[in-house]
Amino acid sequence: MAKISLIVNGNPVTANVDPRTLLVQFLRENLRLTGTHVGCDTSQCGACVVHLDGKAVKSCTTLAVMADGHEVKTIEGLAADGAPLHPMQEAFREHHGLQCGFCTPGMIMTAIDIVHRKGHELDDHTIREELEGNLCRCTGYQNIVASIAAGAKAMAKSDLA
């Protein structure tokens, strides 16, 4: 077992884990943060995307021990319970950027990462290129792209990063 200490959604967490525990397993099974999903488990679908030190990564292809000493943000960390949604979440709701919802947490974490790197004015082509690592089997992406463009603009006026 290995002892790890990290910050998850702003809270310090310490745990003993088997070194082969994936970050996504640790989040879901140890911390019960089940918003982060396991889709393909082969780093292709993006359902497991979280932010590690502020950057989008696939938590199914990251060991929990590798996150020791680092900061993780999951979909649960975007807005407090009962508080208004993060502008990107609100944009997905408003623009119907989901159907079954399974890919949505990963889509939203990726979308916020896109805004951090590419700014608040995103054209459709940029969004589609940037979504290369996030698969959705329901929507045909049209409304996801619309949601991200709107969410990116809304984030410019929001305090929530």
Added chain:
Amino acid sequence: MYEFKYHRPGTVRQAANLLVKNEDAKLIAGGHTLIPVMKQRLASPPHLVDLSHIEGLDTIEMKGRSLVIGATAKHADVASSPIVGEAIPALASLAGGIGDPAVRHKGTIGGSLANNDPTADYPAAVLALGATIVTNKRRLKAEEYFQGLFSTALEADEIITKVMFPVPKKAAYVKFRNQASRYALVGVFVARRPSDVRVAVTGAGSEGVFRVTAFEEALKKRFSSKVLDGIDVPAEGLNSDIHGSAEYRAHLIGVLTRRAVDAANAKE
């Protein structure tokens, strides 16, 4: 995934000592090849030595006429580095086309080169640009470094520390992606260097990355895609699988080399 012990050394020397002490230990940096392979139980190293926390191992800088990239520099760092963009824009563009954004936040240049996957992008750049692989023990020329599928000149306790790329006059990388996996079905890196031209191909060769000397000689005389007319790449020694026959890959090499030469010329 089978059990292993995790180590996090603070220096390259400590990492090398861990490799010597623990037989069958594996290095990990981004983990974007090794973790999937371990999940499939195709690899079961009893020890993992994590290089990703060694300070200064991811530095990107110019040293004289060479662009020097630290082994744990991530694809996203190389893609967005103004130093790389200025010195060898083709290399920045290559890094920005590996995997997807989340993969590029983790995967490293050293990891890609140490693994030497026959469809990886970086080996084509290293071979075409005539880069030098620097390890904790020695310097290896690109030509001697790549030794076939997933094999390199690296010894068991040898660690890549940086890669030195001489700056070319012009260069471009063009790849044709497999529609499903997005890996290079064929990728061609063309570099017009001060003294010669190199054309390196990834994805197609049954022994991994290789050079197309017939193209190189023609392009050395005149760096224009027109000079490639009439020169065919033999299908012999190329991969043939459900994604494309050897003949198809041979054809793609010609098409992509032309596109790469045109792209390199367009950047002037």
